[in-house]
Amino acid sequence: MVSLAEKHFKRTAKMARRLKRSSIYYWLVTKGFFPESYVLPPCFEVSAYPRFGKRYFPYTKNVFRPKVSEYLQVHFPKTDLTDRTFGIIDPEIHSDIASTIAKNWQKVLGTLFQRDNRVFSYSFPIPLDARSIGTIGRLRGGRMIYEFIEMAEHDLASVAYRYKFVITTDVKNFYPSIYTHSIPWAIHGKKLIRRARNRYDCRYCGNRLDKLFQNANDGCTNGIPIGPIVSDVIAEIILSDVDRRFSKQLGGDLFVVRFKDDYRILARTEAYGRSAIKELQAALKEHHLELNDEKTQFHKLPNGLFRNWVSEYNAANPRPKSYYDFKRFKEVYLAVVTIDRNNPGSGVIDRFLADIVTSRYRLRVKLDARALPKIISLLLTLGDLRTKAFPKILAVIEAILKSSFGERYAQDIEEHLTEFLKDLSRRESENKYLIAWIIYFLRANNLDGGLRGRFKYVDPVVRSMLTSRFTHFKACRDFTLFHGVKTASRKKSMLRHLDLFKPQ
Numbered sequence: 037m038v039s040l041a042e043k044h045f046k047r048t049a050k051m052a053r054r055l056k057r058s059s060i061y062y063w064l065v066t067k068g069f070f071p072e073s074y075v076l077p078p079c080f081e082v083s084a085y086p087r088f089g090k091r092y093f094p095y096t097k098n099v100f101r102p103k104v105s106e107y108l109q110v111h112f113p114k115t116d117l118t119d120r121t122f123g124i125i126d127p128e129i130h131s132d133i134a135s136t137i138a139k140n141w142q143k144v145l146g147t148l149f150q151r152d153n154r155v156f157s158y159s160f161p162i163p164l165d166a167r168s169i170g171t172i173g174r175l176r177g178g179r180m181i182y183e184f185i186e187m188a189e190h191d192l193a194s195v196a197y198r199y200k201f202v203i204t205t206d207v208k209n210f211y212p213s214i215y216t217h218s219i220p221w222a223i224h225g226k227k228l229i230r231r232a233r234n235r236y237d238c239r240y241c242g243n244r245l246d247k248l249f250q251n252a253n254d255g256c257t258n259g260i261p262i263g264p265i266v267s268d269v270i271a272e273i274i275l276s277d278v279d280r281r282f283s284k285q286l287g288g289d290l291f292v293v294r295f296k297d298d299y300r301i302l303a304r305t306e307a308y309g310r311s312a313i314k315e316l317q318a319a320l321k322e323h324h325l326e327l328n329d330e331k332t333q334f335h336k337l338p339n340g341l342f343r344n345w346v347s348e349y350n351a352a353n354p355r356p357k358s359y360y361d362f363k364r365f366k367e368v369y370l371a372v373v374t375i376d377r378n379n380p381g382s383g384v385i386d387r388f389l390a391d392i393v394t395s396r397y398r399l400r401v402k403l404d405a406r407a408l409p410k411i412i413s414l415l416l417t418l419g420d421l422r423t424k425a426f427p428k429i430l431a432v433i434e435a436i437l438k439s440s441f442g443e444r445y446a447q448d449i450e451e452h453l454t455e456f457l458k459d460l461s462r463r464e465s466e467n468k469y470l471i472a473w474i475i476y477f478l479r480a481n482n483l484d485g486g487l488r489g490r491f492k493y494v495d496p497v498v499r500s501m502l503t504s505r506f507t508h509f510k511a512c513r514d515f516t517l518f519h520g521v522k523t524a525s526r527k528k529s530m531l532r533h534l535d536l537f538k539p540q
Contacts, residue, residue, distance in 0.1 A: 123261025
């Protein structure tokens with residue numbers, strides 16, 4: 037019997053084959069250029085770009101010299117002590133990468149969906165519209181992560197009765213560890229590309245992608261940037277080759293699904309599971325990658341099949357789409373705080389914030405004069421628990437400000453955030469993420485009276501929020517990558533920008 041995971045895999049392949057090359061290119065250079073919406077404020081949007089087919093760096097068989105550049109690094113606080121670094125690629129290099137992927141789309145798909153691959157991926161990087169086959173969907177990864185992980189869990193559960201154990205693992209330091217020479221290995225085959233006459237033959241699209249990613253990173257062969265969708269395509273290409281190698285060792289005693297670099301392996305015995313981990317490690321080593329020992333865990337089924345925090349949240353908030361008076365808001369809020377503390381790094385806060393907003397970006401919270409200051413205070417406190425959620429909290433507060441009761445609290449919010457900004461600005465290098473979002477919020481909502489003349493910043497992203505000018509990549513004249521704060525805020529609200537707020 038064909039499993040739900042295999043059906044999903046085949047359905048994805050069918051829809052991906054119907055995409056037009058020009059549509060792929062335009063989506064990659066626009067929606068896929070910047071990192072996720074929670075990373076950068078709405079000012080960062082690609083609104084001018086070259087036509088499909090323009091090549092910035094021509095090549096012959098033996099000559100290909102893209103310019104050498106460096107990613108613009110955007111730091112996002114991952115924990116209290118560590119950052120996750122996103123990268124923005126030089127637009128001209130990025131355009132040639134996107135064009136190369138689009139023009140060689142069938143070759144890419146041949147790598148992603150090989151017939152002998154028995155690891156079923158749920159992380160196709162370009163959103164597909166099942167209602168209109170051949171059309172690219174609207175979602176980015178932030179929303180896709182929640183939908184696909186949930187889909188993978190339920191599809192895995194449908195076959196779990198045949199197995200006794202589930203093993204969860206992921207690739208250690210994945211994107212920064214990708215060896216760019218492994219791109220052509222995955223696309224064309226390692227044996228073929230390593231022949232002397234093929235190593236530097238630029239007619240192979242994999243070799244051109246290798247060189248483009250190198251030169252986007254100052255010539256380095258280790259690491260590709262986190263954030264651009266072209267990086268997600270490359271990551272999927274490489275892991276699909278790993279999956280194919282791994283598949284050769286899979287028998288009926290194992291069943292494997294993957295989301296990005298996270299693997300879930302069902303095994304009939306613990307011994308089969310341990311053997312599978314060894315085989316997966318061997319497949320990864322072919323691409324100079326390795327598993328994360330600290331995140332490799334064995335669970336006796338049904339443990340490990342679902343995320344515990346999801347069940348806990350559903351129990352605490354069984355009617356998430358109904359309206360919240362203050363009493364209900366408070367009770368669910370307190371449950372969310374407890375679940376987050378018991379499940380560090382979970383998405384429960386994001387889930388709660390999404391549930392209190394409708395699909396038309398209106399609040400499901402009943403506002404009145406007594407409850408409003410308490411709701412605002414409780415929301416701001418959530419930002420201390422999950423920094424990633426801070427822009428979403430500001431987005432909800434922006435919606436509150438636009439309500440009939442909210443305007444009277446504008447001054448209090450301005451004073452609080454301006455003081456908070458003052459403290460953060462003493463250590464700009466540590467707090468760039470929060471600083472950028474607070475400045476955007478204050479300026480977008482005309483609460484920026486306390487900003488004038490008080491702050492100066494070094495980081496180009498932070499500075500652009502204050503000046504409404506972004507001068508990085510200014511030599512790339514075919515591209516418009518930025519709009520001023522006032523212009524961006526008139527185009528769309530923060531809730532609309534943050535695409536996690538598109539509930540079912």
